[in-house]
Amino acid sequence: MDKIWRITKYEYTRHVFQKRFLFSLLSLPILILVMFAVSILVAFVSIDKTPLGYVDRSGVLDLAAREVKDSTLFNPVIEFIPYQSTEGAETALNNGQIQAYYLLPETYPQNLDVQLVFIEEPAYEIQAQFSDFVAQNLSLFDNLDPQVERRLAEGSQLKITALDGSRETSQDQWYTILTPLIAGILFFFVVITSGGYLLQAVVEEKENRTMEIVITSVSPGQLMTGKIIGDIGVGLTQLLIWILFGWGSLMIGAKYLPALQDFSLPPEYLIVFLGILIPAFIMISAVLAAIGATVTELREAQQFQSLVILPVMIPYYIVSTFMANPNGTLATILSFVPITAPIAMLLRMSFTIVPTWQVILTSMILILSAIFAIWFAGRAFRLGMLQYGKRLTIKEVFRKQVQQ
Amino acid sequence: MAIITAHNISKRFGETQAVDQLSFEVQPGEIFGLLGPNGAGKTTSIRMILDIFQPDSGEISVLDGPMNEEKKNHIGYMPEERGLYQDIPLERCLLFLASLKGMDSANAKSQLETYLRHLDLYDVRDKKVKELSKGMQQKAQLIATLIHEPELVIIDEPFTSLDPVNTEIVKKLLEQKRDEGKAIIMSTHQMSQVEELCNRILLINHGQRVLYGTLQDIQSQFASRDILVTPLTELPGVIEGVAEVKKLNGRYRLILDQDAQPNQILKNMIQAGIEITQFEIATPPLNQIFIEVVRQQERAQNG
Numbered sequence: 272m273d274k275i276w277r278i279t280k281y282e283y284t285r286h287v288f289q290k291r292f293l294f295s296l297l298s299l300p301i302l303i304l305v306m307f308a309v310s311i312l313v314a315f316v317s318i319d320k321t322p323l324g325y326v327d328r329s330g331v332l333d334l335a336a337r338e339v340k341d342s343t344l345f346n347p348v349i350e351f352i353p354y355q356s357t358e359g360a361e362t363a364l365n366n367g368q369i370q371a372y373y374l375l376p377e378t379y380p381q382n383l384d385v386q387l388v389f390i391e392e393p394a395y396e397i398q399a400q401f402s403d404f405v406a407q408n409l410s411l412f413d414n415l416d417p418q419v420e421r422r423l424a425e426g427s428q429l430k431i432t433a434l435d436g437s438r439e440t441s442q443d444q445w446y447t448i449l450t451p452l453i454a455g456i457l458f459f460f461v462v463i464t465s466g467g468y469l470l471q472a473v474v475e476e477k478e479n480r481t482m483e484i485v486i487t488s489v490s491p492g493q494l495m496t497g498k499i500i501g502d503i504g505v506g507l508t509q510l511l512i513w514i515l516f517g518w519g520s521l522m523i524g525a526k527y528l529p530a531l532q533d534f535s536l537p538p539e540y541l542i543v544f545l546g547i548l549i550p551a552f553i554m555i556s557a558v559l560a561a562i563g564a565t566v567t568e569l570r571e572a573q574q575f576q577s578l579v580i581l582p583v584m585i586p587y588y589i590v591s592t593f594m595a596n597p598n599g600t601l602a603t604i605l606s607f608v609p610i611t612a613p614i615a616m617l618l619r620m621s622f623t624i625v626p627t628w629q630v631i632l633t634s635m636i637l638i639l640s641a642i643f644a645i646w647f648a649g650r651a652f653r654l655g656m657l658q659y660g661k662r663l664t665i666k667e668v669f670r671k672q673v674q675q
Numbered sequence: 676m677a678i679i680t681a682h683n684i685s686k687r688f689g690e691t692q693a694v695d696q697l698s699f700e701v702q703p704g705e706i707f708g709l710l711g712p713n714g715a716g717k718t719t720s721i722r723m724i725l726d727i728f729q730p731d732s733g734e735i736s737v738l739d740g741p742m743n744e745e746k747k748n749h750i751g752y753m754p755e756e757r758g759l760y761q762d763i764p765l766e767r768c769l770l771f772l773a774s775l776k777g778m779d780s781a782n783a784k785s786q787l788e789t790y791l792r793h794l795d796l797y798d799v800r801d802k803k804v805k806e807l808s809k810g811m812q813q814k815a816q817l818i819a820t821l822i823h824e825p826e827l828v829i830i831d832e833p834f835t836s837l838d839p840v841n842t843e844i845v846k847k848l849l850e851q852k853r854d855e856g857k858a859i860i861m862s863t864h865q866m867s868q869v870e871e872l873c874n875r876i877l878l879i880n881h882g883q884r885v886l887y888g889t890l891q892d893i894q895s896q897f898a899s900r901d902i903l904v905t906p907l908t909e910l911p912g913v914i915e916g917v918a919e920v921k922k923l924n925g926r927y928r929l930i931l932d933q934d935a936q937p938n939q940i941l942k943n944m945i946q947a948g949i950e951i952t953q954f955e956i957a958t959p960p961l962n963q964i965f966i967e968v969v970r971q972q973e974r975a976q977n978g
Contacts, residue, residue, distance in 0.1 A: 277774045285763065480758030484819065487725050487752045488775035490744055 274489045278497025283504045286468045295464050296509055300516045307520070318394055322350040323401060324360045324372035329379035332408050346396045351404065357388075364390065373401060450540065451617040455587070457513060458548050458613060463580060465506035466559045467573075469498060473563030474572045477655070491653040495560055495645060502556050503549070543620065543630055550637035551613035555579065557644035564648065564655035579610075586615040597623035606633055609640040676739065678703050678827050678858035679724060684733030685882075686719055693719040694730070695882035701858050703826070706849060708873035708890075709862040712969055716882035717862045718755065721829055724860075725752060738826060748777040751825035755832050755862075757816050761805040765796065768804055769819055776823035783822065790818045794844065809836040817845060821852065828852060828859045834868055846872060866962040878965065880972050886964070894958045897967075902929040902937055904944070905953035915943045928957065 286292050325332065334353060342348040352369060354360035360372040371389035378384060385405075387398070409420070476482045485494060562575045586593060586605055593602050597619045605615035606625075612633050619625050679701040686694040694716040701707045711717050722728045724735060726742035738746050760768045766787065773783040791797040794814045799807060807815065813836045820828060833849070834842050849872060853859055863869060869876060869890075876893065878886035886893055904910070905926040912920070916935035921928040931940065941954055959967075 274775060274777070277771075281771050281774075475761075476758075479761055480754065480756040481760055482758065483727070483754045483756070484752065484758055484772060485775060486727065487750060488747050488772070493744075 275493050275497040275500070278489065278494060279501040279504065282469075282472065282498050282501025285472075286465075286501075286505045287508055292468075292505070292509075296512055299460065299513060303520070318347060318396070319370045319391075320347050320349060321367070321370040322352050323393065323397060324352045324354050324363055324369035325375065325401070326354045326357050326360050326372060327375045328377045329375045331375060331379060332405065336408055337404050338407055346400075349397050349400055351401070360388070364388065370397075375405075448621045451621040454544060454548070455614045455617040457510060458552070458617075459580075459583065461506040461510050462552060462555050462583065465502050465509065466556050466580075467576065468505060469502040469556055470559045470563045470572050470576055471569060472498065473560050473652075474566065474569045477564070477567070478569075486653075492645075492649040495557070495649040495652055499553060499556050499560060499645060499648070502560075503552060506552060506556075540620075543616075543634075546634035547613055547616055547630070547637060550634065550641040551609075553641040554609060554637060554644045555583065557641065557648040561644070561648040561651040564652040582610045583614060585611050586618050590618060593618040594622055597621075598625070603629065607636060609636060612637055676703075677701060677736075678738060679860075680734075680736040681720075681724070682734045682736075684720070684723060684730040684735060686716075686723060686728060686730050693882050694723070694879075696733070697879065697882065697884055698733075699877050699884065699887060701827075701860055702875075703858050704853060704856045705874040706853050706859045706861055706872050708869045708876035709860055709879075710864075710866075710869065710876055710965065711879040711885075715879045717879065718831070719882075720879070721752075721831065721860070721862065724829065725750070748823065749826045751776075751820035751823065751828045751830075753816055753820040753828075753830040753833065757812060759804045759812060759815060759819070762803060764801050765804055765807065765815055766791075766800040769815060769822065772819045773822045776825075778823050786822050786824075787818070790822060793848070794818065794841075810838060810841055813837060814841065814845070817848070821848070824857075826857060828857055829862075830859065831862045832864070833861065834863065834865055842868075866960065866965060870961050876961075878968060880969055881976070885968050885972060890961070893964065894961070897964045898956060898958045900931050900937075901957040902931065902940060903927070903953070903955050903957050904929060904951060907950040907952060910949065911947065914940065914947065916940050926953070 332353070334351060337351065339348050340346075352363070354363065354372065357372075357374060360369070360374075363369045364372060370391070371387060371393045374386040374388065376384060376386075387393075415423075476485065489497075558579055559576060562579070563572055566572045566575060586602075589601075592599070593615070596602060602615060602619055605611045606619055606629065608615075616625065616630070616633050677700040679699075681697060681699050683696050683698055684694055685692070685696055697716070697720060709717050709720065719728065723730050724737060724742075726737075735742070738749060760771070769787055770780065770783050773787065774780065778786070788797070791800055794817070796811060796814055796818070799811065804812060804815070813833075817830075817833065820830060828849075830849075833845055837845060846868070849859060849861070853874075861869070861873065873890055875889050876886065877884065888896075903923075903926055910920060910927055914920070914929070916932050916939055917929045918932050919930040921930070929940065931937070937956055941951075944951060
C-alpha cells in the first residue's frame with residue numbers, strides 16, 4: 272500500500288509540476304477567455320444605441336407608462352421617440368436619427384398587427400425592449416387585475432416535474448441541459464491529456480528499461496495501480512482548476528448577464544458525475560496503460576490511443592438520436608456499453624430524466640470495468656515488459672500462464 | 676545458510692531450452708561469478724531468481740524461501756540494459772528508486788549523499804539523468820542497486836562503461852559489501868575482473884552447468900605442472916628435474932619430470948646460483964579456461 276502511494280506521488284508530481292501540464296491547464300481557460308472577450312467586444316460594438324421610433328395610430332402606447340429596467344452593458348436602454356406620421360418617422364430613419372420605427376395601425380387592438388420598418392434590423396434585445404413597452408401598455412381585457420394582466424402578457428413558462436418531485440426542469444433552467452454537455456466535453460479533454468501522460472510514462476519506462484528495476488522493487492499490480500491513481504490525480508487537478516475557473520467566471524459573469532444569476536446545480540448531479548465519470552476515467556486510463564505496456568514505441572502507442580478515445584465520443588456524433596429519443600433503445604444501450612457509457616449517460620441526462628436504476632447499473636458496470644481494466648493492465652505489463660521490440664497480442668495477455 | 680538455492684531449474688522459450696536442470700547456491704559474504712557465453716542463459720537465470728519469470732520446473736529459494744514482495748526490499752538488481760528515468764534530476768530519480776525499496780526519505784537522503792560523494796556524483800546531482808555521461812549513469816545505477824543495503828546484490832556487467840579509476844572505485848565498493856556479509860552475484864565477460872573479485876564461479880553454457888566451484892579449485896583443476904620462471908640471466912640448458920625448457924617472451928616455461936616437485940626445482944635452481952625475479956606455477960588464466968571449456972562443449976555437441 273505504501274509503495275502504491277509512493278508511485279502515485281511520483282507520477283503526480285512529475286506531471287503536475289511540469290511546464291507542459293501548466294500549458295495544457297491554461298490553454299482551455301485562456302481559449303474561453305479569449306472567446307468571451309471577443310464576443311463581448313462584438314456584442315458591444317454591434318449594439319446600436321440610436322433611439323427607436325414609433326408611430327402609434329391605435330393610441331395604445333403611453334411613453335410615460337414605460338418602465339425602464341437598469342441599463343446593462345449588453346442591454347443598454349434605448350430611447351423611444353414617438354412620431355405623429357410615418358413620413359416624419361421615415362425622414363428620421365433616413366437621417367439616422369432613429370435606427371428603426373414601429374408602426375401600430377388603428378386596428379392594432381383587434382388583430383395585434385405591428386410593422387417594423389428598418390434599414391438594418393435592430394438587435395434582438397432592442398426589439399425585446401419595445402415588446403416589453405407594448406406589453407406594459409396593453410389592456411386586453413376589461414376589469415382585469417393589472418398584475419394578472421401583466422402575467423398574461425409575459426407569456427407561458429413551462430416547468431416539468433418528475434412524478435415523485437425529485438427533479439424538475441424548465442425552460443429557464445438552461446443549465447440542466449448545458450451542464451452535462453459541458454461536463455462531457457471536460458471529461459473528454461481530461462481523459463485525453465492525463466491518459467496521454469500515463470501512456471507516455473509507461474512506454475518511456477519500457478523504452479529506457481527502468482521497468483526491470485521498478486519491477487524488482489514492486490509488483491506489477493502495485494505499479495499499475497499507483498500510476499493510474501497518480502494519473503487520476505493529475506486529471507482531477509486539471510478538472511478542479513477548470514471548475515474553479517468556470518465557477519469564478521460564472522460569479523463575475525452573473526453581474527453582467529442576468530441569465531447566469533439563477534445558476535445552481537441539483538446535488539444528484541455531483542453524485543452521478545462521481546459514480547460514472549470517475550470509474551470511467553479509471554477504466555480508460557487503465558486501458559491506455561495496458562496499451563503502453565504492450566507496444567514498443569510511443570508513436571505506435573498514440574495510434575492505439577486514438578482507437579480507444581474515438582469510441583468514447585460516439586454519442587456526440589449521434590447527438591440528434593439522443594435529443595429525439597433519450598430513453599430509446601440505442602441511447603439506453605450506449606449508456607450501458609462501458610466505453611460509450613460516460614458520454615451517453617451525460618447526454619441522456621441533458622435531455623431527459625434517466626431512471627435511477629439505469630444510472631446505478633451504468634455506475635456498477637463502469638466500476639467493474641475499471642477493476643477489470645486495472646487487472647488487465649497489470650497482466651499486460653508483466654508480460655509486455657519482457658518482450659522488448661516485440662508487440663504483445665491481446666490473446667497472449669489472456670492466455671499466458673503467468674503467476675502473480 | 677545460503678542466500679540463494681537453485682535446484683534443477685529449467686526454462687524453455689519455444690524451441691530454445693534457455694536453462695536446463697541448473698543447480699547452484701550462493702552464500703552470504705561472497706562474490707559469485709555467473710559466467711557464460713552470450714545466450715548461455717545467464718539473464719534468464721537471474722530473472723528466475725528475481726521472479727520476473729517462473730521456472731518451468733525446479734525450485735528456487737531466495738533469502739530462505741520463495742520470493743515475495745517483502746523480499747524485494749532486500750535485493751538490489753542492476754540489469755545489463757541500464758534504466759534510469761531520463762528526464763528528471765539525478766537526485767530525484769535515485770530517491771524515488773530508493774523509496775520503492777521501502778526506504779524512508781530521511782534515511783534515503785543521507786545514504787544517497789554518502790554514495791554520491793563516494794562515487795563523485797555529488798556535483799551533478801541536480802542535473803537531469805540524460806545529461807550525464809554513460810559512465811556517470813552507470814555509477815548512478817550502481818547507487819540505485821546498493822543504496823538500500825540489500826542482502827543480495829545482482830549485477831550484470833558492472834564495469835562496461837567505466838574508466839580504470841572508476842572501475843577501481845566500484846571494485847572496492849563491491850569488496851566492501853562482500854566483507855559486510857552481503858551476497859553478490861556478478862555476471863560479466865571480463866574474466867580479469869572475475870579473477871580479481873570472485874570467490875566462486877558458475878560457468879554455464881546452453882543453460883547447463885559447466886564449471887562450478889571456488890576460483891582456486893577450478894584454476895588448479897586446469898593447472899598444468901609447468902612452471903614459469905623469469906631469471907635475471909640466461910637459464911642454463913640443463914636443470915635437475917626439468918625435462919624441457921621453452922623460451923617465451925622474456926621468460927621461460929619449464930616442463931617437469933614425471934616425479935619432480937616445484938619446490939625441489941626452485942631449490943635446485945637457487946643452489947645452481949641462478950638469480951630469479953619471478954617463479955610461479957603456470958595456472959591458466961580464467962579466460963583460457965573459459966574458451967577451452969566452451970569449445971570442448973561445442974565439439975561434444977557437434978560431434
